[in-house]
Amino acid sequence: MTWGYVFRRLAMFFAVVLAATTVNFIVPRLAPGDPTAAVLEQLLSRGQQVEGAQDIVANYRARFGLDDPMLVQYGRYLFNSLRLDLGSSISYFPQSVTSAILAALPWTIALLSVSTVIAFGLGSLIGALLAWPGSPRAVHRLAPFLMVLSAIPYYLLALIVLYLLAIWTGWFPLGGAYSVFPNGFSLPVLWDLAYHAFLPALSIVLAGLGFWALGMRGAMINVLGEDYLALAEAKGLKKRRIFFKYAMRNALLPQVTALAIALGTAASGSVLVEVAFNYPGIGYLLYNALRSSDYFLIQGVAFFLVITVAFAVLVLDLLYPLLDPRIQRL
């Protein structure tokens, strides 16, 4: 890992942030009509309910400085976005977009990271066993099942899981993340959180499992053909050691690279899983924002989704050289 590599990765991160900001800036302007018209029209339609309508309009005008040249507007928008000043939310007024999102984000990050780690680890292990000649027959019978699982998207799996395990059997709650909003952490509170998070997490794990298993199987088949595996066998090493230390250890490297790429899709998928389960993360926030045409909030969620994933990818890429000694260290 050279400084050049670190620099390139950081540049990529900021390119993503820039791209997300630019899309948020340009797209509403490409849409037919004045950008304020849409907001005003919408504020008028709910004028009675929103006390702060005037504030929001003022905020909006100040934010866009609609009389300034486009480039100045863009610069200001970029600056505000980088400060995480994304305007006011309509549906969660008087909260700002950022504070509404920051309240929801921990739920999403916890759900997504835990279930992705489980899916990645378990899927990779199963995939490695699928390619391993010495693994039990039962493992090989899993292959078609995993293939089907990997094909069905997060959201559809979530609906199926929701129906089977919550509605039909009644084993799990229909949705939400808690019975009573948790004040502090105690064992019953954690149990309640886990009980509510189980089905959304299960959906994400099941949806990811097949993907990681099939990817790992491919990587493993490549590694099994390598000379160093033949020598490891010739050395008289135990099967278990060859499997973990020589085959799986090496086949995991391309998997980690794939993880960086798959994270965006996983995030998109889990947003929808949250919608299916009314899980109070940014997916659910987004759903409410869409229902009430809260454009600032929609854009804010999109922006946060992009930068969170980009940040995770950045961390993953910077950690990767620790796993692969062939990449030069600093």
Next chain:
Amino acid sequence: MSDTVLKVSDLTVQYPTASGSFHATRNVSFSLQRGERFGLVGESGSGKSTTILALMRMLKGGLVSSGSLELNGRELTGLDDEAFRKLRFAEMSLVPQGAMNSLNPVLRIGAQIGDIYDDHSVRHGGAERERIIGDLLTRVGLSPEVQRRYPHELSGGMKQRVCIAMSIALTPSLILADEPTSALDVMVQKQVLATLGRVQRDIGAAIILIGHDMALMAHFVTTLGVMYRGELIEVGPVRDVFSNPQHEYTRMLINSLPSFDRQARFIKAAHQEALP
């Protein structure tokens, strides 16, 4: 204890294919004494590598259909897999052909050598293990510090030396070397082969060297076997084979050497090398 290290009798290896089974070796028989250097030559596909893989029980897809393999007086063909695993590198080790890719790229050299001890129930303390691996590396002409390096930090010759060091880690009585220098530069080839010869003599192991370079072979081995289409068509002391080849194919191999003058020198060299 008998001086015979390895006795191969009537070894036949078959590969089942779509159109019937294919004989990779047919009735191959030979034996090795303690410390003997046995060379196997022949064109690719003649069954040299198959013979070695059959010895190591590492045939992929092929099977030993008949014959017996006796190592240090023990029959190997009926041995269960776990017993065979323990025997690998402890009694019979392998120096691989593809030195460039034979080391795990993400493990340090020391860890890759250490694994051999760990899985053969040889326990060392941390410092002791480091010293033993360091000694091993010194014996093959490498610095002890190499154990802390990764394969990509080593040259091809150094990697092959590491493989040689591994092959003597448990002082086996037989080393199998499958074209151990074919992936290296000509200059490095000789040095690495010399190192292999030196450590082999040090530990008193017998060695089977596979190669197609008759010149390199003549310098190194005492006994020469020629394989052709899966059969061992000629075996004998290297000078006998050179001076009085029995088989047409052997004659062809010798005649393909650059000149009679050089042949004479090889034979002379072979004589000298053969002397202990």
Next chain:
Amino acid sequence: MQSILRNTRAALAYLGTNPKMVAGMAILAVLLLIGIIGPLFVDIRLAEPISVRTNQPPSAEHWLGTDSGGRDLLAVVIAGTPQTLRMGVLAGVIGTTIGVMLGLFSGYFGGWWDRIIGAVTDTMLTIPPLAILLVVASSVRAVNVEMMALIIAALSWMHATRVIRAQVLALRELGYVQMARLSGLGSFSIIFREIFPNVIPIAFASLVGATSGAILSGMGLEVLGLGPQNTPTLGMTVYWALLYAAFSRGMWWWWSPPVIILALLFIALFLIASALDDFANPRLRSQS
């Protein structure tokens, strides 16, 4: 040209015996037939709101029942399945065409173009597609199937670019490509006559993958309520079902047909893409 024909024959011979391909194609054919033959037996105008009695469970009259908006669900499925497929294929074809072109040029010419295209591709791959689609779709509001396909296509070229580029990098160094270059053949001729025929299997696998991805993205937008409001696509049906709490009201006949058909569609496309991958990477074949 001849090599394309020969390759096609080899591909068909292999794929015809690949069980994944056969199964995938069979499922896809059934789903297509629903859209083609269905309208002959069922009046698809019943897919419009308020055309039948609401909230009826399946019966002899309405095989799949009716929803709360007064639509006949069998008609919805028959009218919606082709719409969903059309949107996916349209977006897939556009996206893959862009992706293959970029991959070919990037891999063949190398240099700065390659770096720029590579950096943009890698950057775009890490952006959750849903995020961008959301912003666009929520601003554009009234979308139709074609517009949605276009928006989605803009985000589904990266995978094709990546895999084609990697393949071209390997092909570029092959003897016959070098020969073609030495014999003074122009770059475009080399790219399209010598290199392109060899990446067709991968391009096809990408196309199927992109189509599946497009249907996935489309479904994502639809279940958030951003799909075409007036077209009864499968995703919109799921959206309406959820909006009107079909789950908790026990109206399983409402949400389950679109979910099952979508799942089958994804499985079919996955099987086909996977079979094409097997064909393109023979090393994986023996294991599956």
